[in-house]
Amino acid sequence: MKIEAKDIVDAIKAEVTAGVEAHKARGVEPTIRVIVATDDAAVLSYVRSKVKQAGNLGIAMEVVEFGPDKDQAAFEALIRASNDDASIHGVMIELPVRDGLDHDRVLSILDPKKDVDGLTTLNQGLIQQGREAEAICPxxxxxxxxxxxxxxxxxxxxxxxxxxxxxxxxxxxxxxxxxxxxxxxxxxxxxxxxxxxxxxxxxxxxxxxxxxxxxxxxxxxxxxxxxxxxxxxxxxxxxxxxxxxxxxxxxxxxxxxxxRVTSAIIFANLLKCMRLQGHP
Amino acid sequence: MKIEAKDIVDAIKAEVTAGVEAHKARGVEPTIRVIVATDDAAVLSYVRSKVKQAGNLGIAMEVVEFGPDKDQAAFEALIRASNDDASIHGVMIELPVRDGLDHDRVLSILDPKKDVDGLTTLNQGLIQQGREAEAICPxxxxxxxxxxxxxxxxxxxxxxxxxxxxxxxxxxxxxxxxxxxxxxxxxxxxxxxxxxxxxxxxxxxxxxxxxxxxxxxxxxxxxxxxxxxxxxxxxxxxxxxxxxxxxxxxxxxxxxxxxRVTSAIIFANLLKCMRLQGHP
Structure with a gap:
């Protein structure tokens, strides 16, 4: 038997659409910043597809191309600026990142409440402690x-x-x-x-x-x-x-x-991020 | 066959003793603060035995009795003060804590570099991410x-x-x-x-x-x-x-x-805490 994804995806998308509309009615535009620190064609194509899916759900996705001229300090500064920017509700760092950039370090810097992908050290620790309600899960x-x-x-x-x-x-x-x-x-x-x-x-x-x-x-x-x-x-x-x-x-x-289900859950994670950030 | 703990314990103790002496030669006295927020007789007896073991290894152990008159805010303030106190190198919170105190919250506040017991959310996340070298492991x-x-x-x-x-x-x-x-x-x-x-x-x-x-x-x-x-x-x-x-x-x-091995490793963890805090 093939397990069907459609019903789950439809349910998640309906929930996300309703949540996004509620935020917009309060004047808040749900926004994800995607940091692309790679030239990998497959990753770039995946990001384009995510931007399109986000748009279909009314979610803004801002793609930051982090070029090879920039170093780890600039990478960390970008993450800290994203943490501090109240108009950014979620941050995704596309993997793999370019050689010379330390992704692990960044996972200890990104605000766990903006960690749409659920990969920060703190979110992994909360999951490990059985505290999923407080965590963003991958x-x-x-x-x-x-x-x-x-x-x-x-x-x-x-x-x-x-x-x-x-x-x-x-x-x-x-x-x-x-x-x-x-x-x-x-x-x-x-x-x-x-x-x-x-x-x-x-x-x-x-x-x-x-x-x-x-x-x-x-x-x-x-x-x-x-x-x-x-x-x-x-x-x-x-x-x-x-x-x-x-x-x-x-x-x-x-x-x-x-x-297919994963693609939908990413956006549900954004809404959970917003709740953890104190948006109603 | 009974698995013998003695050789392992002796090896760890020798390593700890040498590490403690090296710190003392540089004028640093390795110190653990133990926070006891319970009246459980078994816990109190366990703490006394740890203080004695620490003393045998040249480690100072300061026991803070956190009485039933104090609340969660005071508990968190004590943890933050311990984080900021450079003369405290490790903090242990004896379990279980009194009803009404939220241990989970404290595990997200305690400095992971002073987390001798390896139970903070961040240390659990580092272990989960396979980054044990950066972590204090329980x-x-x-x-x-x-x-x-x-x-x-x-x-x-x-x-x-x-x-x-x-x-x-x-x-x-x-x-x-x-x-x-x-x-x-x-x-x-x-x-x-x-x-x-x-x-x-x-x-x-x-x-x-x-x-x-x-x-x-x-x-x-x-x-x-x-x-x-x-x-x-x-x-x-x-x-x-x-x-x-x-x-x-x-x-x-x-x-x-x-x-028996656990009792010795707690003190090895203190020395790792001190390395992570920048002590040579």
Missing amino acids: ATPQACIRLAETVGGLSGERVAVVGRGPTVGKPLAAMLINRSATVTVAHSRTTDLAATIAPCRFVFAATGRPGLLNAGNVTADHVILDAGIAYKDDKLVGDFDAEAAEGVAAYTPVPGGVG | ATPQACIRLAETVGGLSGERVAVVGRGPTVGKPLAAMLINRSATVTVAHSRTTDLAATIAPCRFVFAATGRPGLLNAGNVTADHVILDAGIAYKDDKLVGDFDAEAAEGVAAYTPVPGGVG
Whole structure:
């Protein structure tokens, strides 16, 4: 069974549109600053698509191109200026940033209340402490959980997170523990992936290695949430081999699954940022 | 096999003593402020024992009794004053704090560089982001890992963490993922503990439920790291039923295992705090 993203996306977008209208009625224009410190064509194309989606929801997105002539001090100054600018409600730093810029340091400087991507050290710590209500949680893990919950509850379920990256795998594992799942985190050093994921009902994949989950290691009981993103023969693909789709209980397609929900949740995160900043 | 704590404790103490002497030779007296906001007799006795241990290592420990007449604002003011006081190098807040005081809020205020216990939101976030070198890590998870590594390396091993509390289970799971173990986190909602831990070589227990690990769920291959603390018939006991000791490959005793190493690591954490504060 293919897990459908449409209903979730529609619900989130309706909620965001209503929230944006309420802010505008009070004279506040919800605004995200996107900092692009790369020449990577894929990133630039992704940013254009986000600007368009934001526009459709009535959200202003200001793109700051941070050129190769600028250094770490200027990077940090830009973040601090964004923290202090009350007309900027959310800040996104597109990844990867240019060589020579220290993204980790910036994640300790950005105001966690403007951290639309939920990647600052403080937001990661709040998630880890089980204080999600006070945190901005990264959009991709939220999307994975929303999609999984259309199939069934997570409390008491055995689940696997394959991948331990800072943007998806690690915060997702913490968020699943917060939801009382029994969580196993697997990764490149895991010696027997098939045996590791076998007892799990839900398998969340976020490695960016196409076909890592395939007919050889999935079972008919598995529900696959695929947050993998990679290009294979110029086609966007996930971690789960779509040819194994008949062999599992349910799965999210790539494209059209986790990524689609993620795109909507980013804007819901902006509205939460605004609440945490004291906007009604 | 009983896993011995003595060599690890001796090594840490020797390192701490040398570090303390070096600071004193430069005219700096390493000092921890302990804030006791409880009347719990067990906590008060634990604090007295820490003061004595600190004294043996040449470390000054200033106990601040925070009485029931004082409120949350005073609690936060005390933390901020401690942050600003250059003669205080580490701050410990004994848990649990009195009803009516918000410990979580304080964990977002305490300077992470003075957070000897490694429980501030920022330190938890740094651990989660794999940035342990910049963080103060909680002592009990560090002790568990040091003891486990006397038996064998953790990279690529299957390990279980039983318990998901904020001081041990959660940070320990993150630290084990950082060390490339394949980590399963089990807890009170886990439905079949025996099956969940069966494939794991190392089992870390931190629930405070005596006998949770017992002859019925451990195997001859298990290495048990027992961070549980509870009293049973007035005796200090861990999560692992000592009567099952013959049935596992190795285990840490309670008392004398994880707790003993933890007591030493707290003071090593103070020296790391001082390095992060810029003391040479």
